[in-house]
Amino acid sequence: MIDREPPSRNAEAASRPFPTVIVSRRAVLQLAGGAASLATIPDASAQPAPASGQTSEALERVRLIVNGDARELELDPRQSLLDVLRETLDLTGTKKGCNQGACGACTILLNGRRVVSCLTLAAMHDGAEITTIEGLSAGGELHPLQAAFIEHEGLQCGYCTPGQIISGVGCIAEGHAGSPEEIQFWMSGNICRCGAYPGIVAAIADAAERS
Known part of the structure; x- marks a missing residue:
């Protein structure tokens, strides 16, 4: 009879099956996204510091006449008229829908012509006259087309209605x-x-017949 030495702890551990680890697809994507975002963060030490008294972005002075009021604004030349109206002038009646010029929710009148403001750069229209939904009524009276929309129930949720009326x-x-x-x-x-x-x-x- 041959005596055998008991297996060492290392040998016992090696003989055990590895536990099954289940990693979800979401976790993999989150890990991959985090790694990619870290890889794209620029080295702050490699970026030149802005000169004293200068901002990192060049602003342009733009004069707009919005609903009859002259506005002097300093704008990023990349800003759309839609963002200027909503974010800078707080005229939120003009709605942001698709932001790609396809839905018409952001329609305004620019020098009397209807345009989609999400695709219109504000800096390219210095001195322009702009009419938004807020500028249609006068003296507390609705514009005839606004009244006609109510009379004919030309709206449901109302989100597209400002653009519909301006158009x-x-x-x-x-x-x-x-x-x-x-x-x-x-x-x-x-x-x-x-x-x-x-x-x-x-x-x-109806409004066309009355005009």
Whole structure:
């Protein structure tokens, strides 16, 4: 009979099966994202310090006439008119929808022409006259198209309504409100996710007849 030495602790540990570790896909993605973000952080010591008395960004002085009021502003040349109206001038009636010029929620009148303000750089329109939804009513009275939207129920949630009304004002001024079909065509850049299009068309047609 052969005597055998008891296995060492290392040998016992080596013979045990490894525990199963389950790592979720979310955890892997979070770890990968964290590593990538750390890799892209610039070395602060390698960045030149701004000269004394200078800011890190060059601002441009821009004069805008917004709803009849002259405004002198110092703006980042990359700012859109939409962001200037909402963030700088606190005119939040103009809505930010897609921010890609596709939905029309941010429509304003720029020198009498309707434009999507999210794709319009403020610095390129020094001296321009701008009309937003806040500038349509006068003396406490609603604009005729605003009243027509209420009368014909041309809204549901109301998010797109400021852009719809401003675009409708432009549509009438351009002479493109002669028939429901014409209104539908020239208002096609303004999207209503609630589907209130029949009321919108009826309101614009009604306001056009009264103007």
